[in-house]
Structure formats: structure tokens, C-alpha cells
Amino acid sequence: MSVAPLRLVSRRTVELTIDGQSVRAPEGATILQAAQSVGIATPTLCYLETLTPVNACRVCVVEVEGSRVLVPACARKVEPNMVVHTNSARVRHSRRMVLELLASSVDLSYAPAEVQGYLAEYGAQPERYGQPAAAPDRDHAHAGHHTPVADGYAATVAQPVKVDNDLYVRDYARCILCYKCVEACGVDAQNTFAIAVAGRGFEARISTEFNHILPDSACVYCGNCIGVCPTGALMFKSEHDMRAAGAWDESRQTRTDTICPYCGVGCTLQLHVQDNRIVKVTSPQDNDVTSGHLCVKGRFGWQFVQNRGDGRGGGVAAP
Amino acid sequence: MVILWGSNARETHPIFFLHVLKALRNGARLYVIDPRRTSSAQWADRWLGLDVGSDIALANAIGREIIAAGLANEEFISRATTDFEAYKACVEPYTLEYAERETGVPAEAIRELAHAYARADRAQLCWTLGITEHHNAVDNVLALINLSLLTGHVGRYGSGLNPLRGQNNVQGGGDMGAIPNKLPGGNDVEDDAARRPFEEAWGVKIPPKRGMHLSQMFHAMETGDLNALYVIGENPAQSEADMEKALRLLSGLECLVVQDMFLTKTAELATVVLPATAAWCESEGTVTSSERRVQRCRKALDPPEGARDDIEILCELARLLGRNWGEPTAEQVWDELRSLSDWHRGMSYPRLEALHGLHWPCPSEDHPGSPLLHDRLWQDPVGGRPAPFSVVEHDPPVDKLTDEFPIRLTTGRRLESFNTGVQTGGFRSPLHRSESLDIHPSDGARWNVADGEVVRIVSRRGAIEAPVRYDPTLRPGLTFMTFHFQDEIATNILTIDATDPKSGTAEFKAAAIRVEKLPGPADIAAGGLGD
Numbered sequence: 001m002s003v004a005p006l007r008l009v010s011r012r013t014v015e016l017t018i019d020g021q022s023v024r025a026p027e028g029a030t031i032l033q034a035a036q037s038v039g040i041a042t043p044t045l046c047y048l049e050t051l052t053p054v055n056a057c058r059v060c061v062v063e064v065e066g067s068r069v070l071v072p073a074c075a076r077k078v079e080p081n082m083v084v085h086t087n088s089a090r091v092r093h094s095r096r097m098v099l100e101l102l103a104s105s106v107d108l109s110y111a112p113a114e115v116q117g118y119l120a121e122y123g124a125q126p127e128r129y130g131q132p133a134a135a136p137d138r139d140h141a142h143a144g145h146h147t148p149v150a151d152g153y154a155a156t157v158a159q160p161v162k163v164d165n166d167l168y169v170r171d172y173a174r175c176i177l178c179y180k181c182v183e184a185c186g187v188d189a190q191n192t193f194a195i196a197v198a199g200r201g202f203e204a205r206i207s208t209e210f211n212h213i214l215p216d217s218a219c220v221y222c223g224n225c226i227g228v229c230p231t232g233a234l235m236f237k238s239e240h241d242m243r244a245a246g247a248w249d250e251s252r253q254t255r256t257d258t259i260c261p262y263c264g265v266g267c268t269l270q271l272h273v274q275d276n277r278i279v280k281v282t283s284p285q286d287n288d289v290t291s292g293h294l295c296v297k298g299r300f301g302w303q304f305v306q307n308r309g310d311g312r313g314g315g316v317a318a319p
Numbered sequence: 320m321v322i323l324w325g326s327n328a329r330e331t332h333p334i335f336f337l338h339v340l341k342a343l344r345n346g347a348r349l350y351v352i353d354p355r356r357t358s359s360a361q362w363a364d365r366w367l368g369l370d371v372g373s374d375i376a377l378a379n380a381i382g383r384e385i386i387a388a389g390l391a392n393e394e395f396i397s398r399a400t401t402d403f404e405a406y407k408a409c410v411e412p413y414t415l416e417y418a419e420r421e422t423g424v425p426a427e428a429i430r431e432l433a434h435a436y437a438r439a440d441r442a443q444l445c446w447t448l449g450i451t452e453h454h455n456a457v458d459n460v461l462a463l464i465n466l467s468l469l470t471g472h473v474g475r476y477g478s479g480l481n482p483l484r485g486q487n488n489v490q491g492g493g494d495m496g497a498i499p500n501k502l503p504g505g506n507d508v509e510d511d512a513a514r515r516p517f518e519e520a521w522g523v524k525i526p527p528k529r530g531m532h533l534s535q536m537f538h539a540m541e542t543g544d545l546n547a548l549y550v551i552g553e554n555p556a557q558s559e560a561d562m563e564k565a566l567r568l569l570s571g572l573e574c575l576v577v578q579d580m581f582l583t584k585t586a587e588l589a590t591v592v593l594p595a596t597a598a599w600c601e602s603e604g605t606v607t608s609s610e611r612r613v614q615r616c617r618k619a620l621d622p623p624e625g626a627r628d629d630i631e632i633l634c635e636l637a638r639l640l641g642r643n644w645g646e647p648t649a650e651q652v653w654d655e656l657r658s659l660s661d662w663h664r665g666m667s668y669p670r671l672e673a674l675h676g677l678h679w680p681c682p683s684e685d686h687p688g689s690p691l692l693h694d695r696l697w698q699d700p701v702g703g704r705p706a707p708f709s710v711v712e713h714d715p716p717v718d719k720l721t722d723e724f725p726i727r728l729t730t731g732r733r734l735e736s737f738n739t740g741v742q743t744g745g746f747r748s749p750l751h752r753s754e755s756l757d758i759h760p761s762d763g764a765r766w767n768v769a770d771g772e773v774v775r776i777v778s779r780r781g782a783i784e785a786p787v788r789y790d791p792t793l794r795p796g797l798t799f800m801t802f803h804f805q806d807e808i809a810t811n812i813l814t815i816d817a818t819d820p821k822s823g824t825a826e827f828k829a830a831a832i833r834v835e836k837l838p839g840p841a842d843i844a845a846g847g848l849g850d
Contacts, residue, residue: 264484
């Protein structure tokens with residue numbers, strides 16, 4: 001957990017052109033990083049600095065001269081003399097279609113304003129694919145047995161929200177299959193491997209082993225999947241319940257960084273507080289202790305401060 | 320290479336363990352030394368399942384093997400250490416065969432660990448309460464320090480000794496002088512020169528004698544030398560070993576003041592209860608983590624009515640006792656500390672804020688902090704006093720296994736719970752399950768108790784009832800309980816208050832018990848229930 005570098009390595013740099021600008025980037029950097037270094041914004045959905053790129057969403061694609069296909073900026077490494085176009089007609093067309101396909105099949109209403117902004121910027125018109133169709137029972141769909149929807153309707157991933165424990169809910173009607181949760185649960189952070197992608201093609205979905213409910217799965221409730229979810233598909237139950245009751249109001253919320261009250265590792269907790277109650281807990285991704293990741297106690301174990309009306313927070317919780 | 324010795328970091332320090340996992344993905348090797356095949360051990364290249372309390376036998380055998388194989392870092396030893404010859408003579412009898420007999424770990428596994436540790440480019444030796452909750456806790460730690468001195472795995476980037484602190488500010492509490500022999504900043508209370516600046520700043524004479532640690536206080540309650548106790552944020556009525564004795568002593572006090580955010584079991588015994596705020600989210604301040612990193616705690620919530628900030632309570636108390644300490648803010652208190660502690664002098668609130676914390680020592684405002692502590696041992700010439708080897712001998716647990724009490728009980732934590740459960744009892748985790756006596760399935764067959772059967776567990780201190788849970792990660796003869804659910808099942812009735820003479824820590828990790836079957840319904844019907 002130390003911050004001191006092992007030794008300072010002088011890295012070679014690579015020169016390339018992005019949108020007509022000459023850019024010098026460290027060898028091994030991605031096109032996305034090189035573009036960001038000169039202030040060129042590229043939209044991303046499945047990318048997160050703390051996770052390995054999986055190239056799932058394709059919204060960050062850019063055009064590289066000499067390349068037959070568009071390449072994902074988040075994963076493709078810079079090469080000497082590369083000529084990159086991040087905003088060509090071909091790129092814009094591709095991004096628009098990706099966003100339309102996502103927005104026509106997935107409920108993006110809880111996605112951050114940034115994502116809504118992408119839809120506007122690229123002129124996405126998801127409604128041209130038709131009315132959102134009610135989905136069949138996706139949890140039991142088989143690979144290769146896609147059922148087409150009726151004319152005038154767009155296929156969706158709609159399904160009921162999964163509420164099977166008191167800590168967090170899974171609302172896969174909002175899932176864009178960015179894989180971030182799978183990565184955070186797996187080798188990139190938690191290494192618990194409670195979830196993976198089941199099914200193929202449009203039938204692909206995030207699932208526990210054999211689609212068991214969370215309490216019967218390998219889940220340890222670190223909530224690191226919630227921490228990386230970009231669309232609100234994974235959500236604190238406290239937030240879910242408040243939204244359902246119409247009580248969730250981010251404009252009345254404060255965010256305060258403090259240190260976890262449990263073990264001696266010193267994880268930074270960001271407390272989201274509404275009406276003097278903690279409503280959820282996150283950790284900053286740029287924190288070198290946590291990289292945004294927490295354990296079950298840090299993320300969910302704060303209830304005791306709000307249980308003092310009964311004189312004592314201790315004892316065994318109800319099941 | 321990472322060694323976890325007496326630590327189940329996967330569950331007790333989960334975010335630290337994510338860093339360990341990253342190291343493993345980068346090719347580091349992990350050795351876990353623990354009586355239980357814990358969830359940390361399941362990630363290890365090698366798990367050394369030693370008998371409870373045989374750590375020094377194992378450490379000394381590792382040391383002997385490193386010396387015998389010619390793998391000791393002789394240059395480091397001669398430059399940066401003292402007393403090597405005495406250490407070498409001490410570990411000479413600790414052969415691999417002897418250690419296999421005493422620890423239960425195969426000689427070949429001990430040899431492999433010794434060679435891997437000595438040959439590693441960089442090695443971290445980390446430990447937790449498996450080392451320190453013993454009657455010879457300090458000796459256990461010294462035995463591990465010896466290994467780092469023998470190999471030079473200390474004070475270099477990537478190599479070091481890493482005691483993983485169990486609470487968010489147990490390091491900071493000690494650093495602030497909340498231990499019997501120290502003033503803030505590690506200044507020895509019995510050192511006249513170290514005491515003087517504090518006396519000048521505070522305008523008082525500080526008693527030049529160390530105070531009592533927790534175990535000595537309980538002893539003093541027993542002898543009648545201590546009859547008033549002021550407890551801040553601790554629940555000794557449930558956390559002390561040999562709980563029935565602790566309860567009797569606390570109840571016998573003339574005056575017990577408890578300052579806490581909950582009406583804990585200890586507070587229920589108190590003469591006066593002072594309701595306090597939750598320090599981590601209802602007040603401002605700092606905490607110091609395991610890596611000596613001082614970080615800011617901030618107020619996010621207004622406390623419930625009547626609860627007051629610890630600083631406010633203490634200053635009010637001082638005023639009532641005739642001393643005017645004013646109404647300082649947390650930052651003003653911190654700045655006073657900075658004026659007296661070289662470790663913290665450079666850590667202003669704005670710097671702590673901007674840098675997300677600083678590691679002590681940080682003696683001036685232009686000092687970057689010290690993520691690495693013992694690098695002086697690698698300076699040429701060595702900065703300060705060389706590090707001494709210590710002569711420590713194997714000394715098994717106080718609570719002996721006999722025919723009457725033939726089973727070893729060890730205690731620990733689970734992922735989703737914390738200590739006596741005062742905090743973690745409040746959230747509805749699907750991982751919560753109530754207390755059990757975890758035993759190896761083969762012991763279940765041997766003792767004729769089924770999985771889930773409620774049994775009577777008897778130690779030399781007392782007896783409790785708890786359900787049995789079969790756990791194949793334990794070794795036969797070893798049982799495990801937590802102390803998270805003291806209200807329902809008071810594990811600490813069983814534990815022994817044999818304490819380390821230097822640290823005062825009780826041997827929570829090693830009790831001797833026996834397991835008795837409860838009378839079945841048939842026995843009860845037949846009047847088989849005795850007293």
C-alpha cells in the first residue's frame with residue numbers, strides 16, 4: 001500500500017496524430033489516454049481506470065488510418081505514427097448506432113447525465129426501433145434460441161428487479177452488459193467470482209452460478225460491483241427503496257469523505273447523506289488504499305449510527 | 320513474497336488483501352501460517368497449519384534453517400544488527416525435526432518456507448492477533464523480527480514487517496499517548512528530557528512513572544488498589560478474557576464512568592454514562608492506519624440529541640475539575656499535538672487534506688512523510704542504533720490440554736462482523752449467522768456430536784452452550800469460535816486471562832475445553848437433568 005515508486009523508469013514515448021494534432025504519449029498508453037492528455041474527450045461506458053478494458057460497449061471506437069475496422073480507444077495501445085480520428089463521420093455513425101441499440105433495449109433512466117449527453121450529442125433516436133417490448137423470462141433463455149419480437153416493437157432486456165437481500169438489489173433491465181461488475185467481482189478487485197456472463201448474443205446476462213439468489217451464491221456483499229456499475233442496475237437497497245417511495249433526492253444530498261470505523265487499513269468512505277441519514281457509501285476511485293473498493297463492513301456496516309434510538313445498536317440482526 | 324502469520328486478512332483486512340491478491344497476480348508467492356486453513360490460506364502457495372501457540376518453535380526453526388543453509392544475509396547482519404551470536408546459539412536446538420514435533424508442520428514445509436523467505440528479492444512478513452493474543456505475545460513478535468533481521472527483509476521498498484492493526488485508530492491511539500508508558504509522539508514518560516517539553520507546554524508536573532495497562536488495571540481492581548474507572552469507547556464487560564471475572568470486578572468498582580455512543584453492557588454497569596458522538600462520522604479529527612498514515616475523519620451527520628463530541632466532554636470535565644481548557648476545535652487540539660510530537664509536526668490539516676493523509680514520521684511541513692520506516696538500517700553508516708536480535712524460546716499456551724480439557728479452542732473474527740458486535744450487529748447482512756462452536760467433522764464423529772447439535776462447552780473458567788458447526792477447514796482437535804455475539808453466546812466466559820507481561824494482552828487464542836452432550840429429551844423425561 002506504499003506510494004513510493006520502486007524506481008523511476010524513464011519511459012519511451014510514441015508520437016502519433018489525433019484529430020490532426022501531434023501527440024506524444026508514453027509507450028504502452030492507450031489511444032484514450034493519449035486523447036485525454038490533449039483534452040480530446042471520447043465517450044466511454046464499459047471503461048474504468050481501475051479495471052482491465054474488456055471492449056464490450058464499443059462506444060469509444062475511433063478510426064485509425066490503415067485499419068479496416070474501428071478500434072476501441074480504451075484498449076488499443078498507441079503506435080508510432082498512428083493517425084487517429086476520434087470524431088469522423090464513420091465514428092459518429094457507429095457510436096450513434098451503439099447508443100441507439102443500447103437505449104432501445106435497456107432502461108437508461110438512472111444512467112448519469114453524461115450518458116444522456118452522449119445520446120443527444122450523437123443524435124441517437126432509439127425510438128425508431130419501435131416500442132420497447134416486454135421481455136420473455138430472460139433468466140431461462142437458452143443460447144441460440146432468440147425469439148424475435150413483433151413488428152413495431154424493439155427487443156429489450158426488461159425483467160423484474162431482483163430483491164433477495166437487505167443490502168443491494170439487481171435491476172438487470174438497466175444492465176448494458178459492460179462487464180464492469182464481473183471484473184470487479186473477479187480478478188480486477190474482489191476475486192470472489194460470484195457472477196459471470198451467462199448466455200450468448202442478445203440472451204447474454206449477468207448471473208450468479210446457476211442463477212441462484214445472492215444469499216445462496218458466493219457473494220460476500222462487498223458491493224464493489226455497485227461501485228463500478230454505470231447505469232444504476234446495481235444499487236444499494238436503501239437507494240432503491242427511497243427511489244421507489246419518491247424520496248431519493250440527490251440535490252438534498254451531501255457527500256463527505258471520512259475513514260472507515262472498522263479495521264486498521266484506513267479505507268476512505270464517502271458518505272452520501274440525505275436528511276441527516278446515510279443513504280449510501282462509496283469510495284473514491286483515485287484513492288490509493290481502496291481504488292474505490294470496500295468490504296461489506298465499510299460499504300454496508302454503518303447502520304449502527306442510525307440505530308441509536310433503541311438505546312443500543314448491538315445484538316444480532318434479524319434475518 | 321508475502322507471509323501472513325496468524326492473520327486471516329481475507330476476512331479481517333479485506334482491502335489490504337486485495338493488494339495482496341494484486342501481488343499474487345503479479346507473480347508474488349503467498350505463505351500462510353495459521354492453525355486454521357482460513358480463506359486467506361486458500362489463496363496461498365503453501366499453508367503451514369501449526370498447532371496453536373507454537374509460533375516461536377516454528378520461527379526459530381526457520382531461523383536455524385536459514386543459518387544452516389548459509390542463506391543468512393551476513394552483510395546486513397554485521398552492518399545493521401547486534402546480538403546475532405546469542406540468537407544463533409538460541410535457535411541451534413530448533414531443528415526441523417524438533418519443530419515438526421512441536422508445531423505439527425512437516426519439516427519439509429518449514430524448510431521450503433525458510434529457503435523461499437531467505438532467497439526472496441522482497442518479502443513482506445505480516446501478522447495479526449494470531450501472534451499477539453498469547454501469553455508470550457511480545458516474544459512471538461520478536462521471533463518474527465529476528466527473521467527479518469536475519470534476511471535483511473526490513474526497511475527496504477517491498478520488504479518489511481507489517482503488523483495489521485485490527486481497529487481504525489489503534490495505531491493512532493498509541494501515537495497520541497493513550498498507552499501507559501508513552502506521551503504523544505512515542506515519547507517515553509519515564510524519560511525526563513522527553514517529558515519536559517510536555518510539562519512546559521501544559522504547565523503541570525507529569526508523574527514520571529508509567530501507568531497501568533488494561534490487564535494490570537483488572538489486577539488492581541482485584542487487589543482493591545483501583546476503585547474508579549473511566550472507560551471511553553471500549554466494552555470490557557464483553558471483550559475481556561475470563562468474562563465472569565471481568566464482570567465481577569467491574570461491578571465491584573466504587574465509580575465507573577463510561578463514555579460511549581451506545582449503552583453497551585459496560586455502560587449498563589456504569590455509575591455515570593456520558594453519551595458520545597460517533598467519532599468517524601459525527602465529529603472532526605484524525606485516525607492513523609496500520610501503515611502509520613494519518614488521515615482525516617470528517618463530520619457528515621449531526622449527532623442524536625444529547626450526544627456530545629469527545630473533545631467537548633473532556634474539556635467540560637476539565638472545567639468542572641477546575642481547569643480551563645477552553646473550547647478547542649479538533650484542529651486546534653491536533654496543532655497542539657504537532658507542536659509537541661516530532662512524528663506529526665509536518666502534518667497540518669491542509670496538508671492531510673491535500674495529500675489524502677501522511678505517514679509518520681513527518682517532522683516538518685516540507686517533509687513528504689515516511690511510507691518506509693526502518694530504511695535507516697540500510698544507510699551507510701547505519702543511522703542510529705543497530706537493531707538487536709532477541710533470544711526467545713518456545714513456551715506453549717498457559718491453558719494446558721489435559722484429559723479433563725483435551726480440546727484446543729481458538730477465537731477470531733468473521734468477515735461481516737467486528738469484535739463484540741456492538742457496531743456490526745446493526746446491519747442486516749445475509750452473511751450473519753449466529754455463534755457456533757466450529758469443529759472438524761471427524762471430531763464430531765469422535766465426540767458423538769452432530770452438525771447443529773447444541774452442546775455444553777466447558778473450560779477451566781466457566782461453561783456455555785452453543786451449537787456445533789462442522790468445518791472441514793479446521794484440523795482435528797482444533798475448535799473455533801468468534802466473540803461477535805456476546806449477548807447470546809459469551810465466548811469470553813471460556814477464554815483465559817493469562818496475559819503477556821509486557822503488552823498485557825490476554826491469550827484469547829488458546830483455551831482448553833471439553834465438549835459435553837446435553838441431555839436429550841429422553842433424559843429430561845427420565846429426570847436426567849441434574850442441577
